[in-house]
Amino acid sequence: MGILEVKNVNKRFGGLQALGDVNLSVEENTVHAIIGPNGAGKSTLLNVLIGKLIPDTGSVMFDGQSVLGRKPYEICQMGISRVFQTPEIFGDLTVLENMMIPIFAKRDGAFQMNAIGATVNEKNVIEQAEHMLESLNMADKRHFHSASMSRGDKRRLEIGMCLSQNPRLLLLDEPTAGMARADTNNTIDLLKQIKDERDITIAIIEHDMHVVFSLAERITVLAQGSPLVEDTPDKIKGHPKVREAYLGESA
Numbered sequence: 494m495g496i497l498e499v500k501n502v503n504k505r506f507g508g509l510q511a512l513g514d515v516n517l518s519v520e521e522n523t524v525h526a527i528i529g530p531n532g533a534g535k536s537t538l539l540n541v542l543i544g545k546l547i548p549d550t551g552s553v554m555f556d557g558q559s560v561l562g563r564k565p566y567e568i569c570q571m572g573i574s575r576v577f578q579t580p581e582i583f584g585d586l587t588v589l590e591n592m593m594i595p596i597f598a599k600r601d602g603a604f605q606m607n608a609i610g611a612t613v614n615e616k617n618v619i620e621q622a623e624h625m626l627e628s629l630n631m632a633d634k635r636h637f638h639s640a641s642m643s644r645g646d647k648r649r650l651e652i653g654m655c656l657s658q659n660p661r662l663l664l665l666d667e668p669t670a671g672m673a674r675a676d677t678n679n680t681i682d683l684l685k686q687i688k689d690e691r692d693i694t695i696a697i698i699e700h701d702m703h704v705v706f707s708l709a710e711r712i713t714v715l716a717q718g719s720p721l722v723e724d725t726p727d728k729i730k731g732h733p734k735v736r737e738a739y740l741g742e743s744a
């Protein structure tokens with residue numbers, strides 16, 4: 494039994510079957526990639542996994558509890574954290590201030606923007622944020638204006654912000670989209686480091702096959718809303734059904 498269990502999930506948008514009979518089991522402490530051609534249903538599935546979309550039928554269980562219908566903070570409290578396609582950081586704040594946000598939110602149950610302005614006496618929060626930045630190799634950038642950083646560094650910061658909530662499951666939606674190759678490779682290395690250092694399960698949606706094959710231990714291929722194959726990277730690489738589904742995309 495996986496830490497994340499998706500059973501018989503169907504989701505229609507009007508006449509379009511975006512997800513059809515999706516069954517997926519993600520084993521604890523593995524990196525599981527979900528790939529598939531454009532329109533295959535990957536983002537729809539991710540939105541179901543974080544409770545944002547309620548499927549027409551089926552169940553999604555995380556560690557034995559249903560995620561369906563839960564509010565974002567409840568999903569977070571359950572131990573699920575999501576990194577979006579576009580980095581969700583506050584561009585006007587410094588790197589350190591951004592890193593303090595999830596630490597405040599975890600401590601206080603919610604985050605008030607004015608908490609950032611009243612940090613003089615928040616030694617503990619600052620220390621935790623600095624510690625996280627050190628583990629991300631970003632300590633020297635702590636006073637940088639976040640908006641001015643490279644896409645790779647913004648992503649690194651955002652992943653760190655997720656980690657400071659101690660998730661058991663990290664969901665990544667195309668974490669290297671729009672990145673230069675060097676930033677992509679840095680992100681791969683960061684995710685490997687996180688995997689080595691923590692007990693964490695990572696589910697990743699990704700178009701870049703270099704990223705997928707560098708990280709994934711299991712791969713589920715979605716096509717037209719349904720799982721086509723699920724296997725190890727080696728088996729997926731040469732799978733005729735996968736090549737057919739991609740029709741010219743680099744599988």
Ligand SMILES: Nc1ncnc2c1ncn2[C@@H]1O[C@H](COP(=O)(O)OP(=O)(O)OP(=O)(O)O)[C@@H](O)[C@H]1O
Pocket residue numbers: 506509511529530531532533534535536537538
């Ligand atoms: N809110 C919505 N309303 C109507 N149709 C939708 C909605 N969201 C997604 N779809 C449709 O559902 C199908 C699956 O979309 P989805 O975005 O999940 O695919 P994807 O695999 O993530 O694609 P991509 O790789 O291009 O991001 C597509 O045909 C899409 O147009």
